[in-house]
Amino acid sequence: MLKKTRVVLSVILFSLITFYFLDFRDLLPGNLHFLAEIQLIPALLALNIFILLFLLALTLIFGRVYCSSICPMGIYQDLLSWLSKKMIKRKKYNYSKAKTVLRWSVLAATIVSFIFGFTFLVGLLDPYGAYGRMVTHLFRPAYLAGNNLLDTIFTSFNNYTFYKVSIYSLGVFSSVTALITLVVIGYLAWKNGRTWCNTICPVGTTLGFLSKYALLKIQFIDENCNSCGLCSMKCKASCIDAKNKQIDYSRCVTCFNCIESCNRDAMNYSLIKPKKKKTRDALPAYTYLKDDKPVDESKRRFLSASLVTGLAAGSLFAQEVTHGLNMKRELKRQVPIAPPGVPSFDHLREKCISCHLCVSKCPSHVIKPAFLEYGLGGMMQPKLYFDKGFCNYDCTICGDVCPTGAILPLTKEEKNHTQMGKVQFIIENCIVYYDETSCGACSEHCPTQAVHMVPYKDSLTIPEINQEICVGCGGCEYVCPAIPFKAIYVEGLTSQNVIELEHEEVEETVIDDFGF
Amino acid sequence: MDRRNFLRAVALTGAAITTMKEADAMSLLTQSFETANAANYDLVAVMGGEPEAMFRKAIAEMGGMKNFISKGDKVCVKPNIGWDQPVEMAANTNPKLIAEIVKQCFDAGASEVTVFDHTCDDWRKSYSNSGIEEAAKKAGAKVVPAHQESYYKTVSLPLGKSLKNAKIHQAIVDSDKWINVPILKNHGGAQLTISMKNYMGIVWDRGYFHANDLQQCIADVCTYAKRPVLNVVDAYRLMKTSGPRGKSLSDVVLSKGLFLSQDIIAADTAATNFFNQAREMPLERVSHIAKGQELGVGTMNLEKLNIKRLRM
Numbered sequence: 001m002l003k004k005t006r007v008v009l010s011v012i013l014f015s016l017i018t019f020y021f022l023d024f025r026d027l028l029p030g031n032l033h034f035l036a037e038i039q040l041i042p043a044l045l046a047l048n049i050f051i052l053l054f055l056l057a058l059t060l061i062f063g064r065v066y067c068s069s070i071c072p073m074g075i076y077q078d079l080l081s082w083l084s085k086k087m088i089k090r091k092k093y094n095y096s097k098a099k100t101v102l103r104w105s106v107l108a109a110t111i112v113s114f115i116f117g118f119t120f121l122v123g124l125l126d127p128y129g130a131y132g133r134m135v136t137h138l139f140r141p142a143y144l145a146g147n148n149l150l151d152t153i154f155t156s157f158n159n160y161t162f163y164k165v166s167i168y169s170l171g172v173f174s175s176v177t178a179l180i181t182l183v184v185i186g187y188l189a190w191k192n193g194r195t196w197c198n199t200i201c202p203v204g205t206t207l208g209f210l211s212k213y214a215l216l217k218i219q220f221i222d223e224n225c226n227s228c229g230l231c232s233m234k235c236k237a238s239c240i241d242a243k244n245k246q247i248d249y250s251r252c253v254t255c256f257n258c259i260e261s262c263n264r265d266a267m268n269y270s271l272i273k274p275k276k277k278k279t280r281d282a283l284p285a286y287t288y289l290k291d292d293k294p295v296d297e298s299k300r301r302f303l304s305a306s307l308v309t310g311l312a313a314g315s316l317f318a319q320e321v322t323h324g325l326n327m328k329r330e331l332k333r334q335v336p337i338a339p340p341g342v343p344s345f346d347h348l349r350e351k352c353i354s355c356h357l358c359v360s361k362c363p364s365h366v367i368k369p370a371f372l373e374y375g376l377g378g379m380m381q382p383k384l385y386f387d388k389g390f391c392n393y394d395c396t397i398c399g400d401v402c403p404t405g406a407i408l409p410l411t412k413e414e415k416n417h418t419q420m421g422k423v424q425f426i427i428e429n430c431i432v433y434y435d436e437t438s439c440g441a442c443s444e445h446c447p448t449q450a451v452h453m454v455p456y457k458d459s460l461t462i463p464e465i466n467q468e469i470c471v472g473c474g475g476c477e478y479v480c481p482a483i484p485f486k487a488i489y490v491e492g493l494t495s496q497n498v499i500e501l502e503h504e505e506v507e508e509t510v511i512d513d514f515g516f
Numbered sequence: 517m518d519r520r521n522f523l524r525a526v527a528l529t530g531a532a533i534t535t536m537k538e539a540d541a542m543s544l545l546t547q548s549f550e551t552a553n554a555a556n557y558d559l560v561a562v563m564g565g566e567p568e569a570m571f572r573k574a575i576a577e578m579g580g581m582k583n584f585i586s587k588g589d590k591v592c593v594k595p596n597i598g599w600d601q602p603v604e605m606a607a608n609t610n611p612k613l614i615a616e617i618v619k620q621c622f623d624a625g626a627s628e629v630t631v632f633d634h635t636c637d638d639w640r641k642s643y644s645n646s647g648i649e650e651a652a653k654k655a656g657a658k659v660v661p662a663h664q665e666s667y668y669k670t671v672s673l674p675l676g677k678s679l680k681n682a683k684i685h686q687a688i689v690d691s692d693k694w695i696n697v698p699i700l701k702n703h704g705g706a707q708l709t710i711s712m713k714n715y716m717g718i719v720w721d722r723g724y725f726h727a728n729d730l731q732q733c734i735a736d737v738c739t740y741a742k743r744p745v746l747n748v749v750d751a752y753r754l755m756k757t758s759g760p761r762g763k764s765l766s767d768v769v770l771s772k773g774l775f776l777s778q779d780i781i782a783a784d785t786a787a788t789n790f791f792n793q794a795r796e797m798p799l800e801r802v803s804h805i806a807k808g809q810e811l812g813v814g815t816m817n818l819e820k821l822n823i824k825r826l827r828m
Contacts, residue, residue: 160658160660163663163664164661164663164667363640363641364638392600392637392638394600431726431727435727437728437729437730437731437732438707438729438730439705439726439730440704440706440726441705441722441726443704444636444705444759444760444761445761446761447761449758452704452758453704453705459707461704461705461707479636479723481723481724481726483727503764504764506764506768507766509756509769509794511769511772511773511794513793514561514563514773514789515789515790515791515792515793516786516789
């Protein structure tokens with residue numbers, strides 16, 4: 001029953017948050033972003049006291065149910081270990097010793113680097129953020145491709161239930177990072193269940209520490225237990241030492257698989273009993289059915305090898321990308337453009353864990369992960385680019401969905417007055433200037449008329465810019481048809497401004513004749 | 517089903533779909549472009565009513581929708597849905613007018629009515645916030661997407677000067693008749709956007725227009741062999757400044773006008789003269805109109821036309 005409840009809850013929450021990332025048609029209610037907000041690191045960064053207290057209380061009462069049912073990365077791993085169990089007959093887990101030093105070192109390194117302003121590590125290791133990137137960069141393209149296939153079929157029958165969407169690369173570095181995450185964590189889960197959660201994940205370490213003091217715990221009923229070891233074989237966290245009837249609560253994710261597996265009702269989930277003095281781990285850790293396996297050499301090799309490969313691949317791509325940028329076109333934008341509602345780059349660097357929910361949700365496709373534009377610590381954080389579209393003037397979705405408060409929520413009114421960048425006009429590149437024909441595409445798209453057309457030669461009009469009222473939406477840059485170099489573009493700002501728009505009186509114009 | 521059967525089935529389905537498409541294309545080649553010419557007037561201008569009422573008046577003067585739409589026709593109604601703006605901003609065609617036209621098409625026996633525009637702002641937002649998607653669907657029309665190149669088919673424009681071919685949306689290419697329903701607006705580049713400029717929403721590559729003499733390209737695309745059977749200019753509200761997107765209500769004039777003509781040049785000439793009363797806009801400045809007349813698309817000489825002026 002306990003296990004069933006856990007599984008049902010996990011499947012529901014996991015499906016919802018995954019589909020929320022994928023759902024480009026807004027089929028799900030918009031307020032589902034609370035599923036991202038209840039994740040621990042986002043709540044911590046957003047300083048959401050309410051959610052933090054809730055998670056704290058949850059863990060102190062029930063143990064690590066967060067890891068079991070709320071964290072999508074945890075459920076992703078359960079899914080893979082479940083699959084591996086389906087594929088590999090007689091698959092079983094074994095008790096292993098806690099990797100206490102490794103866990104705490106990773107946690108310490110994450111905290112220290114965060115304090116020193118290098119949020120990248122937090123973003124990289126936060127299970128929610130990492131899962132978000134997996135969905136955005138790997139699952140979403142597949143979902144979109146499926147949609148396009150359906151569109152092709154339905155549209156050929158003159159049915160427009162589906163519509164085509166573009167699928168494009170969101171930046172090599174982030175996508176490769178997402179792929180490595182998927183493969184490494186997936187492989188570990190396939191082999192050994194929750195290894196990631198109990199060796200690397202900083203959230204797992206923290207909650208593990210707290211759950212040692214949980215009120216409700218899984219416990220042996222000594223009278224019934226014959227130390228058969230079944231529970232230990234079922235434990236995906238490898239935290240049950242069946243021989244000694246000991247459970248390492250810092251690693252137990254309260255999945256209840258053990259209770260389910262026990263044939264003798266020798267385990268229950270109940271209020272902790274006052275214990276006899278705990279024997280300080282003097283006994284060797286081993287289970288009944290298998291010999292000692294103190295060090296898993298292959299796992300260790302795999303971990304270090306993938307780390308090295310990952311780093312090498314990263315730097316390789318880094319070289320490639322910078323090289324490509326320099327070769328292909330002149331690098332015109334000096335300062336990147338942060339999404340609307342990011343007060344400053346410092347704020348972004350401090351708060352953003354690069355879950356890429358904003359990237360997934362932006363209906364105009366203008367947000368993509370940065371590479372080195374914000375510096376090393378800002379890798380994978382969102383920036384605006386105008387190759388596929390421009391930022392819709394009235395749209396506030398990125399700030400609405402951001403779970404960490406890196407992109408602050410704006411009202412439509414505030415958004416209309418938020419300056420993300422300033423327009424730059426290069427007249428030599430302008431079609432009106434060098435072809436002497438009409439254009440005006442830039443001004444056409446400008447919501448504040450920061451780009452407006454003024455009389456030029458004959459009946460021609462040419463763009464004139466007013467940076468003071470530019471919001472930096474990129475409409476002009478996106479649409480400018482001048483080749484090979486655009487005549488108008490947006491330069492980013494390290495901190496965003498509030499612009500003042502002139503309030504124009506509505507003057508009554510009466511037309512009472514046809515005019516011809 | 518074994519794999520072989522499955523593959524065979526897939527191949528057959530694919531082949532079937534291909535031939536179906538083929539057949540459509542063939543029928544297009546043989547279709548005729550005749551339009552009814554029983555219209556009583558060359559141009560009907562209405563003032564002072566609500567959008568749908570003015571249209572009802574105007575089309576009645578033209579002898580009713582039956583003059584233009586035949587039983588079984590696949591009709592495409594093409595509004596301006598360029599922007600994510602509400603109806604008060606006059607950036608998009610009035611949804612009530614679109615609903616009325618769709619309804620009348622069905623009343624005249626149309627088998628299907630499609631509505632689309634190649635929007636400038638995000639198409640989902642523009643379709644919904646303009647109110648047109650809802651109004652058209654309610655009236656029974658199919659509102660189809662136009663945001664991907666795959667929805668467009670290449671057609672040649674032998675009469676064009678700067679523009680020799682264009683990719684035009686299949687909803688128009690595959691239709692029997694289409695109705696052009698622009699809104700009257702100021703336009704930073706083309707000066708005004710009316711019926712002719714509304715053609716830029718049926719093509720895929722607008723950038724080419726801007727980069728290759730915008731005014732000439734607008735005139736060129738209007739030479740596309742399949743002319744709209746009607747041009748209905750929505751001037752219920754007109755955008756006099758900051759067009760075509762508009763920035764505030766001060767850009768909008770409640771002008772309560774509507775112009776109806778089969779001659780796109782005449783419709784735009786009349787609408788320009790009408791606009792000229794809200795803000796100075798001599799015809800020469802909207803140079804794509806004269807360029808269109810040069811290409812033989814229609815006439816700017818309103819004197820010679822049989823015009824009906826109506827007030828409500």
